[in-house]
Amino acid sequence: MSNSAGGVDVTTFGEDPRPPTSKTQTTPGWLAIRVRRYLPAVAIFIGGLAMWETAVRVFNIQGFLLPKPTEIATTFVDEFPTVVSAGWFTMKEALGGFLIGSVLAMSLALLTARWTIVRDGLMPFAIAINATPIIALAPIMNNWFGVTSPLAKMSIVAVIVFFPVMINMVRGLTEVDESTIELMRSYGATPLQLLTRVRVPNSFPFLFSAFKVGTTLSVIAAIVSEYFGGSREALGIYISQQAALFHFAEAWSAIVVASVFGILFYLVVALVERAVMPWHASIRTITD
Amino acid sequence: MSKPAVAISAVDKVFNEGSPDRVDALRGIDLTIEPGEFISLIGPSGCGKSTLLRLIGDLLDPSTGSVAVNGKEAHQARLDRDYGMVFQAATLLEWRSVLKNVELPLEVMGVGKGEREARAREMLDLVQLSDFHEHMPWQLSGGMQQRVAIARALTFEPSLLLMDEPFGALDEMTRERMQAEVLDIWSKTGTTVVFVTHSIPEAVFVSTRVVVMSPRPGRIAGLIDVDLPHPRTVDTREDNRYYDKMTEVREALRGVEGT
Numbered sequence: 001m002s003n004s005a006g007g008v009d010v011t012t013f014g015e016d017p018r019p020p021t022s023k024t025q026t027t028p029g030w031l032a033i034r035v036r037r038y039l040p041a042v043a044i045f046i047g048g049l050a051m052w053e054t055a056v057r058v059f060n061i062q063g064f065l066l067p068k069p070t071e072i073a074t075t076f077v078d079e080f081p082t083v084v085s086a087g088w089f090t091m092k093e094a095l096g097g098f099l100i101g102s103v104l105a106m107s108l109a110l111l112t113a114r115w116t117i118v119r120d121g122l123m124p125f126a127i128a129i130n131a132t133p134i135i136a137l138a139p140i141m142n143n144w145f146g147v148t149s150p151l152a153k154m155s156i157v158a159v160i161v162f163f164p165v166m167i168n169m170v171r172g173l174t175e176v177d178e179s180t181i182e183l184m185r186s187y188g189a190t191p192l193q194l195l196t197r198v199r200v201p202n203s204f205p206f207l208f209s210a211f212k213v214g215t216t217l218s219v220i221a222a223i224v225s226e227y228f229g230g231s232r233e234a235l236g237i238y239i240s241q242q243a244a245l246f247h248f249a250e251a252w253s254a255i256v257v258a259s260v261f262g263i264l265f266y267l268v269v270a271l272v273e274r275a276v277m278p279w280h281a282s283i284r285t286i287t288d
Numbered sequence: 289m290s291k292p293a294v295a296i297s298a299v300d301k302v303f304n305e306g307s308p309d310r311v312d313a314l315r316g317i318d319l320t321i322e323p324g325e326f327i328s329l330i331g332p333s334g335c336g337k338s339t340l341l342r343l344i345g346d347l348l349d350p351s352t353g354s355v356a357v358n359g360k361e362a363h364q365a366r367l368d369r370d371y372g373m374v375f376q377a378a379t380l381l382e383w384r385s386v387l388k389n390v391e392l393p394l395e396v397m398g399v400g401k402g403e404r405e406a407r408a409r410e411m412l413d414l415v416q417l418s419d420f421h422e423h424m425p426w427q428l429s430g431g432m433q434q435r436v437a438i439a440r441a442l443t444f445e446p447s448l449l450l451m452d453e454p455f456g457a458l459d460e461m462t463r464e465r466m467q468a469e470v471l472d473i474w475s476k477t478g479t480t481v482v483f484v485t486h487s488i489p490e491a492v493f494v495s496t497r498v499v500v501m502s503p504r505p506g507r508i509a510g511l512i513d514v515d516l517p518h519p520r521t522v523d524t525r526e527d528n529r530y531y532d533k534m535t536e537v538r539e540a541l542r543g544v545e546g547t
Contacts, residue, residue, distance in 0.1 A: 177377075177379060179375045179377060179379045180379050180381070182342075182345075182347050182373070182375075183373060183375070183379055184396070185347060185366070186345055186347065186366065186371065186372070186373040187369060187392075187393045187396040187397065187444075188366060188367045188369060188396070188397075189396045193396050197381075197392065197395070197396070198381065201381070201383045204383070277383060279382050279383045279424050279425075279426065280382070280383075281426070284426065
């Protein structure tokens with residue numbers, strides 16, 4: 001390469017980068033690798049259901065204690081339109097609350113980055129409230145917004161999602177490498193530039209781990225707050241009513257729907273995470 | 289003819305003044321660095337060499353005394369972007385590609401996209417990373433990351449380059465190659481360099497002058513001119529004069545450690 005006469009002898013730069021991980025690698029063994037990775041989980045799932053079914057039959061367990069998986073499956077198919085629409089009704093409460101809580105939490109976190117006094121004043125309370133069982137407020141929210149109003153459920157979900165999101169984002173905005181801050185100062189960067197170029201992107205990993213926790217929390221919060229009363233279209237109401245009528249296969253079908261919606265929500269957030277921060281260590285090690 | 293690149297006079301630096309944790313980091317520092325010099329600051333751990341570098345860069349304020357860069361107060365020099373900074377860790381933003389990392393200082397300064405990119409590409413050519421523009425930092429080795437950091441520090445053509453143990457985390461082979469490379473860049477750009485290190489061979493190989501510092505409170509215990517010819521090559525490392533200079537620095541350091 002360029003060896004200027006006035007310079008020094010610089011000829012060899014033989015360092016190889018670590019091989020970039022390719023996400024779309026289609027080597028012959030691709031399918032085999034996937035099968036090998038997911039086979040244990042699939043086997044355990046099927047094996048577990050089989051054991052469940054066998055145990056109920058062999059020990060003659062009563063249906064109101066534990067229905068057979070096949071019975072749940074049959075009921076699930078029969079009740080499919082009902083449970084899915086109830087599930088979607090509840091999911092909308094979870095999504096709405098999740099959005100409201102997240103947006104408020106992120107806005108407040110950004111304010112704390114601008115005014116540290118806001119952070120010093122709010123963080124102790126945020127951490128304390130985060131450690132309290134907010135779901136206990138559900139009857140009160142029902143009272144405030146009306147038992148059948150989705151808004152009552154959304155507000156519980158929003159409160160539950162708010163605190164982890166805010167706490168994590170504040171951490172992400174604050175826990176920036178000291179030399180990165182010195183570096184930005186050396187460029188004469190303004191606080192706003194430091195925020196947008198460094199602090200905000202630095203907070204993404206923190207934020208997404210809070211979002212992922214938030215997906216599960218929001219579905220739980222929506223259903224549990226419905227147990228305290230709600231619209232007849234809601235999944236939580238469906239579950240509690242069917243259970244009260246000893247229709248346990250119906251209740252279990254609804255629980256399956258709740259878990260499928262919860263998992264889907266989580267997966268969507270995980271996919272967004274991948275798209276937003278493919279550079280992060282937690283993501284790049286997943287791709288092989 | 290021109291003003292000194294750095295003029296430090298009667299500088300003390302005390303941390304936690306008036307508290308039981310008071311630390312006298314630097315005392316009575318006088319140092320003038322001429323444009324185009326390559327200065328190393330060397331001394332035992334805790335002698336305040338990194339502190340001195342941060343005073344020059346206005347990342348810290350002196351407790352007493354004054355620091356001038358290019359005839360201006362250090363603070364003004366920082367706002368005028370008179371110096372580029374390289375740390376021991378490359379401190380690349382992990383969410384930006386190599387090219388975008390190198391563009392960062394220009395982005396902060398409000399340089400337009402086209403010019404920014406052209407300048408960044410030019411600098412990456414200079415540090416021989418032309419083929420790695422779109423790579424992400426984690427895909428690079430430690431030595432390559434540090435070269436990106438150097439390219440980033442040079443994009444806005446600062447007259448002064450401040451380097452804080454830039455090769456401290458690298459293996460010996462890479463380190464020697466990087467020393468040669470930074471000398472090459474120095475000779476091409478004419479930038480004044482202030483270089484903190486705790487390695488005697490490194491200090492002697494790269495510098496035109498070595499500043500030997502004493503343990504806390506850090507003082508300047510000796511100034512050693514390194515008149516080895518340029519360009520310095522692999523052969524320089526086998527030159528007797530190179531060994532003589534290392535001995536001279538080593539003895540100066542031994543002298544201060546006794547006190």
